[in-house]
Amino acid sequence: MSDYILEMKNISKSFTGVKALSDVNFKVERGEIHCLIGENGAGKSTLMKVLSGVYPHGTYEGDIVFEGKVQQFNEINDSVKAGIGIIYQELALFPDLTVYENIFAGNEIRKGPFVDWNETIVQSSKLLQKVKLKVDPETLIKDLGVGKQQLVEIAKSLSKDVKLLILDEPTAALNENDSDNLLELLKELKSQGITCIMISHKLKEVISIADKATILRDGKTIVTLDAHKGELSESVIIKNMVGREIEDVFPKRIEKKIGETVLQLKDWSAYDPELARQVVKHANLEVKKGEIIGIAGLMGSGRTELALSIFGNPKNYRLQGELEVFGKQRTLKHTSDAIKAGIAYVTEDRKGNGLFLIKDIKSNVTAAHLKGISARGVLNLNEEVKVGTDYKNSLRIKANSLEQAVGKLSGGNQQKVSLGKWLFTGPKILILDEPTRGIDVGAKFEIYTIMNQLIKEGLSIIMISSELNEIIGMSDRVYVMAEGAIKGELTIEETTQEAIMELATQ
Template sequence: MSEYILEMNDISKEFPGVKALSNVNFKVRKGEIHCLVGENGAGKSTLMKVLSGVYPYGTYDGDIVFEDQVQQFNEISDSVKAGIGIIYQELALFPDLSVYENIFAGNEVKKGPFVDWNQTIVQATQILKKVKLKVTPETLIRELSVGKQQLVEIAKALSKDVNLLILDEPTAALNEDDSENLLKLLKELKSQGISCIMISHKLKEVIEITDKVTILRDGKTICTLDASKGEVAENVIIKNMVGREIEDIYPKHPDKKIGDTVLKLDNWSAYDTQLGRNVVKNINLHVKKGEIIGIAGLMGSGRTELALSIFGNPKNYKLQGDLEIQGAPKVLKHTSDAIKAGIAYVTEDRKGDGLFLLQDIKSNVSAAHLKGISTKGILNLNEEVKVGKEYKDSLYIKASSLEQIVGKLSGGNQQKVSLGKWLFTGPKILILDEPTRGIDVGAKFEIYTIMNQLIDEGMSIIMISSELGEVLGMSDRIYVMANGSIKGELAMKEATQEAIMELATQ
């Protein structure tokens, strides 16, 4: 009997005009946590889709050996029956159904031809204890935080008696506490004999949890590093991921020129009529020209709500307080007012709110400022191509052409398109909400470099981020939020992860 629960041997997969995987070899030992890393587009998700049956047997070359048997998965249900469970970054839950209904959806507990709901609840309760989720089985999914929903996804997989659990960016949308709890759970599952494959761009988490790391680049296996041999280190992973050294992921900028105040909020509050409470409370902050302001805080602290209240209030909050732009009082009743005033907002949800995924690059870049490519109300398609090319080149968007559909780009390149869309509006103040969520380390470095270029040109940036390293590495000052309020302002000389978390948990 092999020591490996999984062996993927010489896996190759082609799409029209693209070789996504080229003779990839990937092995996972029984009872280990094995991380799979690489830049966006490296082939990680494609490899897992081959393994899970999304890409059926016969559409790829090579062999999958699972539990000492050569497998020929023709659909996802085949891999599930074999004992493989996969959890994607976009959670696949039914928000208006209960926790127990979601756990056993498609895998119902039956008594004869009927669903045995009593036994379903009993078994759901047992599985919830296993994943350490303290909620009643009857709770609706929509009432749970994203972190708890992630645990329901794991419970759903465990209900099918998996021996190998695959998690694709499981902590991308989680705060620090929820991420830590999830990593602890994976370690406990490992102690119970369940093997895990984790795809992640968060290298500190990879280093904390992994037994081995396999690195893919351009659809090929670059190397496998063994933590027990001291081979797993951040600089080693980065070098193999991107094919070059990145000594400091946060590019230094010692010669910043900070100017006068461009945005000021006084006693700024936002009341959500649907929730029946203030989601932003008595905010006082200012942003200067050429400055990057970090907004830190746990999920639910009000960071995104603050951004939306500034950006023309698309949620129709009841606003109170004063907003000034370059010393002049402003009332921004619509996002178009905010854009005219020189404010742009790059959303945290680029797929849901930020981009038209079925349209091409040039259409997305021009979408927020059609007047910029129009003559007497008629779109100038030649101008759209010109503008699209300008931002494709200046933001280093990797794509075959301007006509490439945005939904088929990697996460990092999608984020650059979203950024280009708002830069085309010519903003003075750029709000970036989770600017590097779900993108690889190489693309992160490029985004940070672009941010520094923008402030050199006189722009001001408000950066909301759940990654404390990012907040500390890129900000000039940091505001920390909790429960809709600012709990403190930190100068960089006094800013530490501990100081931020102390304020964030008040």
């Protein structure tokens, strides 16, 4: 007989008349790693917010049964006291506090009325050992990389005697090594009796670690697949996620008319005065009309720094070398200079830097090119609606209306808004930094299809990606970076995961 630590029965949840969850049933056995999968907007995060008390009892229909008892969580602290810990994609740590202060924040060890800092450090050290993180507990959080910060978050949950640990896209911002370490840790925690629910878009990751996987689609439970019965495969997951079979994860390659050189870097270097080091070193790179150039490399290799140094240098790097755009040597001192030169940059951090989350779709789409909807310095609101509608339709942005706040959209639709914002500036060269990070396989396919359409229309694309399959599946040529330098250029025929990693680890 199955021993379920968690049963969510007939959970329904609506927002202003729109049903986000409809009679969802979700069961998790004690001591297993259970993945929760679905396209953006499928209801995964909403379901976990119901479970953790973010959406309190009474705001949804159905029952939460945890440890055999029906629960009524009215706030997050209620679920924490019951033994449920949740770690969101955006880490909830205090950067200017130490590791030990973060681990026991809100859960301080006291001796009488005072915090016992000595015992706090001792217990923090034990928890750091448990999560296999070798750092001094007195280290400031801001001095740790994202992978180590993730482990501190897990240690923080373990300090509260967590029985069920929920992780929302835990490897989205991690490099391959940190991702592997985290997945190994989850297996270790499983051996210690801790149950894990993991939300992930990375199907290979799911297949490698899950005991079971439950798939949601359009706010409904579609199926639970059991790895021990051989039910977990990429094709089966994709079919159930999107409601159709995607024979290829990438669109078929289109015939391209590769034209003249549109952008060239010669002996290009960028020095970051804040970090007191070169972040781009003597780069030579060429982009031609109608092609997709892939830029691969491990996290910290200098890919984003290279992109920013081209796109008007917003970080104020000290630049050396030559930048040619459409055959003319250019000095682009501001992002507005880059836009005028025909260059656009879609950031990897759409929530932090790419979009105004509290503003609506049309305001975001037109934000980078207000002159395009203005006459004599006055905004034409009718034109804003027209432009917003055009991009909503052409990019197939799923939303209730143009007035919907972008922060309420799924990750894939937010990415489309971000793309629309920069396409409205009329670029000839489009830099896409991690264009499909944190979005599901169906939305990825749509982004790739848009990229191919843009190439057909004569644009050139520079695509930075940590996903090697994406680099191989979409690029015409690939540059590989490591430690700020371009270590090699590969034709698509030469490009394999092994060839990229060989250059990326030089």
